[in-house]
Amino acid sequence: MSAGDIASILSNPILNTDSYKASHYLQYPPEASAMFSYIESRGGRYERTLFFGLQMLLKEYLCRRVTPAMIEQAKAFFSSHGEPFNEAGWRYVVEQCGGYLPVRIRAVPEGSVVPTHNVLVTVECDDPQVFWLASYLETMLLRVWYPITVATQSWHLRKTIRAYLQKSSDDLAQLPFKLHDFGARGVSSAESAAIGGAAHLVSFMGSDTVFGVAAANHYYNETMAAFSVPAAEHSTITSWGRERETDAFRNMIARFGKPGAIVSVVSDSYDLFAALDVWGTQLKQAVLDSGATLVIRPDSGDPRTIVLQTLRALDASFGSVVNGKGRRVLNNVRVIQGDGVNPDSIATILAAMDEAGFAADNIVFGMGGALLQQINRDTQRFAMKCSAIRLGDEWHDVRKDPVTDAAKRSMKGRLTLLKHRRTGEYRTVTLPVTWDEHTVAGEWDEALVTVFESGKLLVDASLAEIRNRAHADEA
CATH class of the missing domain: 3.20.140.10 (nicotinate phosphoribosyltransferase)
Known part of the structure; x- marks a missing residue:
């Protein structure tokens, strides 16, 4: 079967069903x-x-209209597949209903x-x-x-994050950007990325799932449903070699750092704590001079522990201010946690941060497989x-x-x-x-x-x- 045949089958409403449905027209009361x-x-x-x-x-x-060609295609498929085919019923749809169900x-x-x-x-x-x-x-x-289940989970996560912002932050306006969609590579298909990615955007406006953003724009009449920022991955850091990791970090600030910008840099390629020291010493002035907000991404280790250790290291080097809720907000830097993120770990991390005196302002979450893939119809x-x-x-x-x-x-x-x-x-x-x-x-x-x-x-x-x-x- 050619790729063209597969494409036409996937777009044929008659075949968008389970095999046994083809025989059901003969099973109902006459x-x-x-x-x-x-x-x-x-x-x-x-x-x-x-x-x-x-x-x-x-x-x-x-x-989409049902066409005579679709009927012929479905008839050939079901005949070979071992199922009866209601040709008369489908021809009625075409001839008497204009092809519309x-x-x-x-x-x-x-x-x-x-x-x-x-x-x-x-x-x-x-x-x-x-x-x-x-x-x-x-x-x-x-x-x-x-899409209902993805949208439901994101809606409930928004409630969780919002509660911690209300408790620890002076700025609720940041809420739509606190949970970023990292799920595109973890789903089973491009269509899943589109549908699930769009569903997440009912509650949030940050996404790296291009198909999800495009689907939200297309199917829901939006100009731009979500936004992203320049961000490093391990390959863009490790390609410089371990001995030049600092140069890789410096390049990120030089390329993308400007007043008001956000620059996300994964920093655990080798030694997160050594990297945090570099950010707080050798590169601190470059970060401050850029006018950008540096977002550090630790990507390994126990999420709760690593987030707190990262926040404390950044607080020691960049400092913080105490907001109206009595919580510390870091100067010029933030953290994005994208490893091991799920509904339970989000709540655990936020609770630990609050107990340690850090505002929820200091963190953004990136959620991948748990957002778009670790659900099913029985969820x-x-x-x-x-x-x-x-x-x-x-x-x-x-x-x-x-x-x-x-x-x-x-x-x-x-x-x-x-x-x-x-x-x-x-x-x-x-x-x-x-x-x-x-x-x-x-x-x-x-x-x-x-x-x-x-x-x-x-x-x-x-x-x-x-x-x-x-x-x-x-x-």
């Missing part, structure tokens, strides 16, 4: 005429999820922070000829678990399930309720999400909404909006409005 499915987080590491990423999937995959997708606005065990997305197809599409799209749509236990089917003209509830695992019990009925106008509480209910003493009409609003219908994207949110929604509680 009188089935419509279907309703939903997506939820059934719990997990965090009790609330930040909804993000559906717009990327819709723009990239579902706003006749499905309706509703979702909570991106940037919403919703407690788990609530419906986040609903998918409905009421066209009797292709009602099964509501389940056929599960494979593609459920991949929204990935937040995402699932997409059919919850209602129309047989003839009547809707019937559908649910999964295994006696062997009550946690996998699914919701039933045609579902929607309500949000209380005053408290912001969310509640999943069935349609039509029955108002009672717990859901009084006028106090609750529909939280789901129709974002896609029959090939048309109906909501095109910007990253700016998503960020505002996600962090509205900080205002």
